Amino acid sequence: MPKQTFILNGKPVTVNVKDDVRVLWVLRDLLGVTGPKYGCGINVCKACTSHINGKAFNPCSVRVGDLGRDDEVTTIEGLPDTVGEDLHPMQEAWIDRDVPQCGYCQPGQIMAAVALVKKVRREGREIRDADLDTIRNICRCGTYTRIREAVVQGARGMA
Numbered sequence: 081m082p083k084q085t086f087i088l089n090g091k092p093v094t095v096n097v098k099d100d101v102r103v104l105w106v107l108r109d110l111l112g113v114t115g116p117k118y119g120c121g122i123n124v125c126k127a128c129t130s131h132i133n134g135k136a137f138n139p140c141s142v143r144v145g146d147l148g149r150d151d152e153v154t155t156i157e158g159l160p161d162t163v164g165e166d167l168h169p170m171q172e173a174w175i176d177r178d179v180p181q182c183g184y185c186q187p188g189q190i191m192a193a194v195a196l197v198k199k200v201r202r203e204g205r206e207i208r209d210a211d212l213d214t215i216r217n218i219c220r221c222g223t224y225t226r227i228r229e230a231v232v233q234g235a236r237g238m239a
């Protein structure tokens with residue numbers, strides 16, 4: 081069986097698995113990282129949203145064989161380490177705004193929000209309503225208004 085090596089939440093990992101296994105299953109089933117949730121498996125619900133090299137991606141739609149040994153995958157579990165705190169400012173905003181109900185989609189929502197804020201900052205601007213409209217993660221509980229408020233608050237807290 082081929083060996084797959086990449087960086088997960090700041091640490092190199094190696095797993096023995098075929099190239100065509102989706103990263104989501106490697107994370108959840110082989111590495112025990114359960115923050116990225118399985119929702120649809122076809123890149124629609126985005127419950128599994130994580131980061132690869134700092135940008136949002138959906139591990140359900142990426143083969144582990146497509147990752148290189150220097151690719152950095154960050155899940156919700158590793159997000160606080162990116163700021164050296166117990167919680168990332170976006171996670172704090174989620175708590176402050178009382179966003180979660182069932183909580184299933186929240187890790188993916190938070191990861192999408194952080195990636196979006198970083199993207200608009202690279203463009204030299206602040207987050208706008210039109211940017212918030214681009215977050216396509218599905219929330220079955222319908223907390224979209226609080227999600228939007230939390231993204232704006234979290235963006236203010238991000239350095």
